Amino acid sequence: MSDDVLRELFDVIEDRKATLPEDSYTTSLFTHEKGENAVLEKLGEETTELLLAAKDDDREELAHESADLVYHLLVLLSMKGMDVDDLLAELRSRR
Ligand SMILES: N=c1c2ncn([C@@H]3O[C@H](COP(=O)(O)OP(=O)(O)OP(=O)(O)O)[C@@H](O)[C@H]3O)c2ncn1[C@@H]1O[C@H](COP(=O)(O)O)[C@@H](O)[C@H]1O
Numbered sequence: 758m759s760d761d762v763l764r765e766l767f768d769v770i771e772d773r774k775a776t777l778p779e780d781s782y783t784t785s786l787f788t789h790e791k792g793e794n795a796v797l798e799k800l801g802e803e804t805t806e807l808l809l810a811a812k813d814d815d816r817e818e819l820a821h822e823s824a825d826l827v828y829h830l831l832v833l834l835s836m837k838g839m840d841v842d843d844l845l846a847e848l849r850s851r852r
Pocket residue numbers: 766769773780781782783784802803824825828829
């Protein structure tokens with residue numbers, strides 16, 4: 758996944774956070790009655806689904822669940838007032 762794809766997705770998430778359109782799944786996470794716990798729970802669920810896909814050697818499902826996990830991770834970073842660049846910088850520093 759290139760930086761561009763991650764940045765574009767993060768920009769959409771930031772836009773949803775700022776404008777809270779009604780028909781948006783991202784909005785539902787930012788406005789959830791459970792607060793931050795809603796996205797934390799989703800990260801747990803998506804991680805479990807990813808592990809099961811890996812265990813089943815289901816590569817298509819593994820890619821699908823990986824994308825779900827990355828999306829929810831970016832929502833969490835946005836909730837915490839962080840930027841996708843914080844993640845990218847950390848990854849780059851490990852090269
Ligand atoms: N990348 C995502 C993304 N990944 C996962 N999800 C949602 O996360 C939820 C995952 O929950 P579950 O695991 O329970 O999944 P599910 O409903 O059983 O279905 P599966 O995803 O497992 O097939 C689903 O409702 C997905 O739609 C996402 N929702 C939105 N995005 C991106 O965010 C953008 C903005 O979306 P909205 O906020 O909806 O406008 C979209 O254009 C997408 O680019």
